[in-house]
Amino acid sequence: MPKTAKEYRVAVVGATGAVGREMLRMLWERKFPAASVRALASARSAGQSIPYGPTQLTIEALTADAAKGVDIALFSAGGAISKEFAATFIKEGAVVVDNSSAFRKEPEVPLVIPEVNPDALSATKRLVANPNCSTIIAITPLWPIHKKNRIRRLIASTYQAASGAGAAAMEELMLATKASVEGREFKPSIFPHPYAFNLFSHNSKVDPVTGYNQEETKMVEETRKIYDDPDIRISATCVRVPVPRAHSEALNFECERPITPAEVRAILKTAPGVKIVDDMEKNYFPMPKDASGQGDILIGRIRQDTSDPSGKSIAVFVAGDQLLKGAALNAVQIAELMVAKDLI
16 A cells, blocks of 8 residues: 555454454555554464464454554454444544444445445544455446446345355365265264355345345345445345355346446456456356455456347356455455545
């Protein structure tokens, strides 16, 4: 990020988790202007060490006293922890960027993707919510299109990696796969169904009235809030796939006016945070293996939806690192933007 004369006291809450570790890595690699960085986690992790660039941080227990002397707190410890401690950090003078779903629905809490709605941030908003990973990966590349030719309807089918459920889920996938290859029985403890060589509906609670699970509902509600468009029609089907890291999504969207694949490619060519991977000759399109470990959202399979005779619908395929742009990177980018705008 651009250099700034001011430096900030930063805390990462939930530093030992998969996203928390990536937050620390992003802070270091992106040269965030930190006067100090503290790693906060549960009492059982206190005293242990965690990497921060070439150095090691000593993990501190998350307590009310730990909120003192913090300018920016990046939370990724789950909704219950956010609800318990976010207000304490804010009261002590910190800005909180929260990666859980605890505050996303709150009308007064900005829900921010820096490439999409940076103006939602302000100096008076001391709590900012990080959107759901599936939402970020779907709608970041669609935003430049939406600005040019409003998207009226979006159908999303997700292929979500184990990383979305944390480090323990990633480990379960590896252990289950090894057991399956070796012909051994494996009893899952993180997920409700066998994960190796299997697909299953996202493991969030299903609403018995609508039939949609919580992950699908998040995509609908969050997109409307971030786009500031309550009328956009959205339907999602969210599925777990046996991939360690990086979510993929098949997206079909209908615009107000006719639009062509060539127009979509032209719009996305210079879109921030987006990379076109669309080689039809080599049959090479976005894949989790390419999306993992980097910040861009990959988009390809850009084609006309031939089932729509109006010419207003396009089908695409995207892949993005759930731990980075879907979580840690987006949170750090929010903090960077607040620094750049002098909102802290």
